[in-house]
Amino acid sequence: MKFSENWLRSHVPTTATRDELAATLTAIGLEVEAVTPLGESLDGVVVAQIVSATKHPEADRLQVCQVDIGNGDHVQIVCGAPNARAGLKAPLAMVGATLPGGMVIKAARLRGVESAGMLCSAKEIGTDIDASGLLELPADAPVGAALAGYLGLPDASIEIKLTPNRADCFGVRGIAFDVAAASASEVAAFSAAPVAPQSEATLAVELNAGADAPRYCGRVIEGIDAAAPTPLWMAERLRRSGTRPVSLLVDITQYVMLELGQPMHAFDRDKLTGPIGVRHARRGETLTLLDAREVTLDEQFLAITDASGTDESRPIALAGVMGGLDTRVTEATRTVFLESAHFAPSAIIGRGRRLGLHTDAGHRFERGVDPALPRIAMEYATQLILDIAGGAPGPVIEAALAEHLQSPQPIELRRERLARVLGLVVNDAEVERILRALGLAVAASNEGWRVTPPSRRFDLAIEEDLIEEIARIHGYDAIPTTLPAGAARLAAPSETRVDDASVRRQMAARDYLEAINYAFLDASLLETWQAGQGAVALANPLSAELGVMRTRLLPGLVAALARNVARQQSRVRLFELGKVFEERDPGLGTRDSGAAPAPVETLRIAAVACGEAAPEQWGSPARPVGFHDLKGDLESLAAASGASLEFRASQQPWAHPGRCADVLRVDAGGESQAIGCIAQLHPRLQRALDLDVEVVAFELDLEPLVARALPRARGLSKYPSVRRDLAFVVAEDVAWAELAASIRAAAGPALRDLVLFDRYQGKGVETGFKSLAMGLIVQDESRTLTDRDVEQIVADVTAALQRDHRASIRG
Template sequence: MKFSENWLRQHVPTTASREQLVATLTAIGLEVEEVTDLGGTLDGVVVAEIVSAEKHPEADRLQVCTVDAGGGETVQIVCGAPNARAGLKAPLAKVGAVLPGGMAITPAKLRGVESFGMLCSAKELGTDVDASGLLELPADAVVGQPMATLLGLPDASIEIKLTPNRADCFGVRGTAYDVAAASGSEVASFEVEPVPAVSQASLPIELQAGADAPRYCGRVIEGVDASAPTPWRIAERLRRSGVRPVSLLVDVTQYVMLELGQPMHAFDRDTLTGPVGVRRARAGESLKLLDGRDAPLDGDFLLVTDADRPVALAGVMGGFDTRVTEASRNVFLESAHFAPEAIIGRSRKLGLHTDAAHRFERGVDPELPRIALEYATRLILDAAGGVPGPVVEAALEAHLAPPRPILLRRDRLARVLGLAVADSEVARILGALGLAVESDPLGWRVTPPSRRFDLAIEEDLIEEVARIHGYDAIPTTLPSGAARLVAPSETRVDGGVVRRQLAARDFLEAINYAFVDASLLQAWGATGQSVALANPLSAELGVMRTSLLPGLVSALGRNTARQQSRVRMFEIGNVFTAQAGAAPLHTLRVAAVACGNAGAEQWGAPSRPVGFHDLKGDLESLAALSGARLEFRPSTPDWAHPGRSADVFRHDSNGESTRLGWVGQVHPRLARALEIDVDVVGFELDLEPLVTRPLPKSGARSRFPSVRRDLAFVVPQDVTWQALSASVREAAGRVLRDLVLFDVYQGKGVESGCKSLAMGLILQEESRTLTDQDVDAAVAAVTTRLQQAHAATIRG
């Protein structure tokens, strides 16, 4: 929100300096982001009138002007402005003046002609950025009058940053209440006298959107001179608020919005037939907006209609076909209240951002439309004439509930703030903010005005007292009482331990947005059960992520595109899946990706590219934290490299397996689609089942020796070690303490299509020494099981 300092002071008279005013605004929660000094005092700059303008004898683009500076003084000025002409009133910087940019005005000779002063543009005066020509002053400006007096200088443009709950401060009037309360002054009276109807011209209004549009006011004004210039005071205040003046009717609606906070719109009455209505859009409808674009509509949008024909996007932007122009003579002024829920997100859905939508999304005073309409009517009549008709108002009172009283307890206020604020000060603060205050035995019964719909509970009032009384006046007190220390659970590996383990494995942690582009998920084939956002920050962040890998791999791609050849990153975060009739399911996962060399570049070992088994080893190091025993089964999702990916399972103590996730290489086709020209490997697993661990149990080690038997089996090529080891463990039973694979061989001596796996069986009993018969029985059981289950044969 940007506004003129002098405009604010008109609503709240205060003797505070500019620095004090800015500090006060920030201290009460209206953070000042920027203060721009406008014009200074402009000593030596006066209103002047060009009496004559003749072509310079030596320069085509210069004119020699005779200028009336007031008080009978006439000076000669050489001017190059394209709009310099006889009869124009413009600012004149006399000899000896110093302009805001530091330029000192001295007599000069331009191409042989003397010049005694300078006619100025708005940029040279420091009031605007427009340097296209001389600043054209109103015809009734008094020649010789100081420009500082005419422009209301010195002044400043103040821009404040508002939190979403302070929609009432999107108007100068609303901000004035906070300043008055903080500075101990009072808000100036602002009475808007109703403009009596002179004609019976009107349009009926029909509300068909229920609570979305509970109030709509309209008025017809006939015989308006829309080509009349915008009054100087209005135009200057608009410029100092960051709004470029356009035309009288548009400028008035903008001016009222900035001063009171109520967005308005003006229609050309001759383009309407009536009745004017408000309803939801229908699927397939479209509307050509003021900026010329055609907006496709659906049932989420709220429309203003004329005889059921869409003429404006309610709360966002007017329609092109019913806009006012300088040729308009009859005007229909609109001032309405639209519920925030009906407007929020609609402008972003169309790629728009308008001042009206910005305000309606946060909420506008439902009692303001009629006041704003009367105010705008008066401004238009004063500047452009016209014959006003009656104000037509349609309201759904059931959806316009008045504010309810809130009890503010004296003891509660003192307990929350940690200090006792005098009763008189509390009443003064609340009253200065425009709240109705009544005494109560327990404290105060406070009724907020309709513009302060952010005040609903007692804590809201406590916050108001705190910020106006001053946060720096609240003592710093340490909390009392003992904090209960909770020991970390032994049944779960802490997330910090997981992070440190991955960091120790040479991974860097990444943090990606939980929102992603729907096209990215589509490229991964991961759009199933995705959750679309109703109000996304942008089109590129339109859905919640269903996997961590798309974001991580995209981040890896951005790094490789910037000459980072070896990238290793991990992320721990939630993914989201839609559930029918319920809130989205949040699942905490851990994922990692890598590309480039397996190890950092060094002279002592040859480099090799990172591969599947490197990431598998990193993953098994995580599983070791919780003592999990993992199983890897081949898998072929569409986005994974065939033969180089696996699903990851964890074996539970009861013998069941739980799928944790995936490990492997990203398919080269997908990598190319993502513009990544290196091999990418990674994994993604559900974190909770990975880090869950059983309570540790102590046990004595066996006092009896172990026995090792090495066996080599020839098995078909497609038999995995995972399957073999599971069969060995089941066949050997409880005497098997460990199983080691120490050799894999293919070649001479092993028939084609087969492979040789050599394993070591370590056998041990807890209560006795194993005999040769025990060992032979275990070996025979293993051999028989492998022969039956996997067609294995003992290698000769």
């Protein structure tokens, strides 16, 4: 929100300096982001009028101007501005004046012609950035008057950062209440008296959108002069608030919005049929907006329509966002239809962003506008139009759905609760002063106060809201700093789970950097990964590119890798630990709750790698990172919890065929649980993502990976272990994980360890087969195993491998 300092001071008289005012705003929660001084040091700058302008004899782009500076005095000025002309009134910096930029005006001789001063642009006097020509002043500007006094300078443009709950401060008058409370002053009276109708011209209004549009005010004003210039005082306040004047009717609606916080719109009445309607748009309807863009609407948009209730009903504006081009007002408009309405935030949120729009009206309606403001704003705008452009107003037509307009409810504020929460006692008189200065109705009670907020403060609903108001106005620095009392309960870390910090340290030890991505993604990116099923769409996304909650970590993580590769990082290794979200089965939601069930959240870990397997060095030849490098990193991570992993060949839409495996955790009983996938990215996906490097990645559910059994101490067996080395020939497509599972099941509890130490293909082994050499280490807790015991285990293992995998002992 940007506004003029002098405009704010017209609503709340305060003796605070500019710096003190900015500090006060920040201290009460309205953070000041920028203060831009305007029109400083304008002594010696006056309103002047060009009497004559003739071409400079020695320069094509210069003119020699005779300038009236009042009291019958004239000076000669050489000027190069393209709009310099006889009759123009403009600022003149006299000889000796110092302009805001530090320029000192001196008498000069330009191409042989004397010049006694300088005619100025808006940039040169420090009120705007426009330096394209002289600042043109109104025809009635008093010649010879000090420019600062005429323009209401010096001034400053103040920009504040508002939190979403302070929608009432999107108007200068709303800010004034906070300043008044903080500076122990009162807000100046504001009058928006009803304007008596002077004609019977009306336009009927129909509401057909229920709670989304519960109030709509309209008024017809005939016989206006829309070509009348915007008054200087209004144009200057708009400029200093970051809004460039356009035309009178548009400027008045903008002015009312900036002062009161109520967006308005003006239609050319002669381009309307009537009645005016408010309804949800129909799918496929089109509307050409004021910026000349044609947009296609659907049922989620709220439309203002003409000829409501008929087959010829057409959208003429996008409610709460932007008006339509066909019914806009121009300087030729003679009859205007003013709109001032209340729309529910839920009906406006995100609609502009869907169309790539961000408007001042939408920004306010999304956060909430005072439902009582439309009538007040209508009367105020009407009076401004009559004062400047004339005309005959008709009666205000107001349509309202009372059942959807909530009235403020009183809140009980307890004196004891206030003191306990703040940690200090605020005098009753100070509490009442603060609340009344903020515009709240206060009635004393035995335990404290009964407070009724105004309709503009719909953010005040519970006792804690009022306590926050007292705290910020009384001053956070007045609250004493005390240490919390009572014993703090220490939470011991669970031994049944490897903590997240240890997981992060382990990944960092394997040369990975942690990435933290948004939990939101572009829906089209998930579709590229074929991972969009079950994605949860956001009702109010930050942008169109962050429209759904992620169902996997890898799309965002690979996107981060791609950004690094695009910036000449050839070796990238990233991991992320975060949640993914999927739609919950509606049957699992709260029955009859009326609310959509919350999405299912799953904590996962993912990693991606590309480039060289090791940093550049001389000790070993360079080679690209591969599937088994990443598999080793994953097994290292699993070792922290003692998890036993199996890898089974599989296929995923995003994975390279033949280089993809499901990851399973095997428990002590031999039962396996699928926890994720490890693979190389599919070349087709890499092309779609514009990646020209091979990427290997894994993504797993974190909880089953980091779960571990409670440590149990046991003595080492005093009986010796026995090792038997065996070599089996099996089909090439048989995975080692499958063989290991069969061996452990056949060997039973006596098997202490199983080691694969050789894999051979070549002479002596039939094509399509491989030889795997392994070591079986067996041991018993209660006795020494005999040769017969060991031979029986070897026989059981051999029989199991022959039966399950058609393996044979290598001769």
